[in-house]
Amino acid sequence: MHSRPFKTIAFLVVIASLGALACDLSTFGLGQASKPQIVIQSPVSGAQFREGAEIAVQSVSVDRTGITRVELAVDGATVRADAPPIAQGQTSFTLIQRWQAAPGTHTLSVRAFNASGVASDPAFVSVTITPGVEVPTAGAITPIPPAPTGELPIAPSPSSVLPTLPPVEATVTLTPIPATRAPTRTPTLSAPPGVYAVSIRVDPAAPKRGQFVTFHVTFLNTTGSPQGYRWRIRIFEPDKRNSFGDTAPLNSTLPVGTSVLASEANWRVSGPGDCMQFAARVFWIEPTSKQETEFSKPDGGGPAAGFQVCP
Numbered sequence: 001m002h003s004r005p006f007k008t009i010a011f012l013v014v015i016a017s018l019g020a021l022a023c024d025l026s027t028f029g030l031g032q033a034s035k036p037q038i039v040i041q042s043p044v045s046g047a048q049f050r051e052g053a054e055i056a057v058q059s060v061s062v063d064r065t066g067i068t069r070v071e072l073a074v075d076g077a078t079v080r081a082d083a084p085p086i087a088q089g090q091t092s093f094t095l096i097q098r099w100q101a102a103p104g105t106h107t108l109s110v111r112a113f114n115a116s117g118v119a120s121d122p123a124f125v126s127v128t129i130t131p132g133v134e135v136p137t138a139g140a141i142t143p144i145p146p147a148p149t150g151e152l153p154i155a156p157s158p159s160s161v162l163p164t165l166p167p168v169e170a171t172v173t174l175t176p177i178p179a180t181r182a183p184t185r186t187p188t189l190s191a192p193p194g195v196y197a198v199s200i201r202v203d204p205a206a207p208k209r210g211q212f213v214t215f216h217v218t219f220l221n222t223t224g225s226p227q228g229y230r231w232r233i234r235i236f237e238p239d240k241r242n243s244f245g246d247t248a249p250l251n252s253t254l255p256v257g258t259s260v261l262a263s264e265a266n267w268r269v270s271g272p273g274d275c276m277q278f279a280a281r282v283f284w285i286e287p288t289s290k291q292e293t294e295f296s297k298p299d300g301g302g303p304a305a306g307f308q309v310c311p
Contacts, residue, residue, distance in 0.1 A: 036063035036112040036120040038070070039275060043108075045125040045307045046205030051132040053101045060094050061112035061120065067093040069113040073122075074099060074106055075301070089115045101129040105199035107279070107306040122238050124277050124306020126202065195227050195254055196220040197282045197295035200305035203262075207309050210270060215247065215263040215305070217282050220298065221254045228253050230285040231295075233263045235278050244278065249285055275310040 038061035049055055061067045066089020072080040080097045084090040099108070106129065109122040201216040215233045230251050234243040248264040269276060281304050283292040297303050 034064070035118055036061055036067055036114045038062075038110055038112040038120045038123050040108070040110060040123045040125050040308070043125060043127055044206050045202060045305075046128075047125070048128045048130060049101045051101060051103050051129055053129075055099050055101050055108075055127065056096050057099065057108055057110065057125075058094070058096045059110045059112075059123065060092070061110075062092045063089075063112065063114040063120075064091060065089065066091055066115045067112050068115050070095050070097070071111050071113075072097040072099065073109045073111070076107070076109075101127075103129050103131050105129075105201075105303065105305070107304060109306060121277060123308065124238070124279060126200075126305040126307060128199070128201075192298075193223050195223065195229065195295070196298050197303045198258070198297055199303050200233070200280050200282060202280060202305055202307045205307070207268070207307070209273065209309060209311050210268060212265045212268045214265040215280050215282075216260055217263065217303075218258060218260050219254050219295075220258050221256050224256060226253050226255050230287065231282060232285070233267070233280050233282055234292075235267060235280055238277050238279065269309045272311065275308055277306070277308055279304045279306050 038059055041058045041060060043049075043055065043057070057072055059070060061070055066086075067084060068087075068089040069081055069083050070093065071078050072082075079099055082095055082097060084093045084095075093112070097110070105126060107124055107126050109124045111122045112120040196219065198218040198220050200218075203214045203216060204211065207213045217231075217233075221227055228251070230249050232247045232249040234246040236242075237244050245267050247267050250261070250264060252261055254261075281302055282295045284295060285292050294302055
């Protein structure tokens with residue numbers, strides 16, 4: 001007659017054991033691990049720097065298990081990896097990573113790793129590096145020698161002979177020649193015959209949710225004659241193959257040389273939410289098949305522009 005209370009007690013013991021086991025599994029990392037979060041505080045996307053400048057990329061990353069490493073990449077290639085002073089990791093880690101600027105438009109990205117080895121989604125900014133100004137060295141100043149002292153040889157005239165003159169010290173004042181600045185050189189782009197997309201600029205550089213975005217594309221036409229294209233911008237989330245959205249297609253004639261065209265300003269991120277990372281890429285549309293192909297840069301890479309949309 002004591003079997004019913006015994007079954008109740010046994011059931012409660014089993015439930016408590018399962019709860020303890022779930023906690024243990026979470027403790028040993030067998031539960032679902034959350035990703036770290038990271039944002040770039042500076043520079044802002046669209047910032048411009050001179051060639052050779054040292055760019056300080058400041059990021060803030062957070063994770064409840066602790067941040068153990070932050071990687072800085074330029075155009076997808078990792079250039080720095082830094083760890084916090086606490087080997088076990090820090091739940092919040094503010095870091096400045098430096099990169100020597102090289103000419104061109106570059107996408108900077110950072111990614112944080114936690115103590116479990118889980119990586120955050122990357123945070124992106126796009127920066128433009130302009131060529132430096134060459135300052136020529138001022139030429140050497142050659143001093144003017146003083147005039148010779150003593151008698152000045154004067155050819156006698158038939159009527160008179162001039163007397164001997166006393167020595168004369170010549171005083172020479174040297175005026176330094178100031179160095180002049182050479183004008184900033186605009187780099188000349190050269191590539192095999194074709195049409196290329198050199199860079200993409202996001203306007204505004206740090207758009208807000210609900211704000212329409214315009215993308216300015218620098219094209220390079222080396223075919224020797226104007227070329228007509230139907231093109232548009234497609235926007236991607238990091239590590240996603242399908243686009244998050246796109247701009248309306250445009251029909252444009254690209255003149256020979258470089259030109260800058262603006263996309264339709266019909267794309268935005270609507271509704272409430274957190275900050276989101278994106279990469280903008282430019283595609284041309286084949287008139288018959290409607291197949292879309294991404295423009296490439298003269299070096300073969302794609303001119304993606306990373307940016308962030310926040311509330």
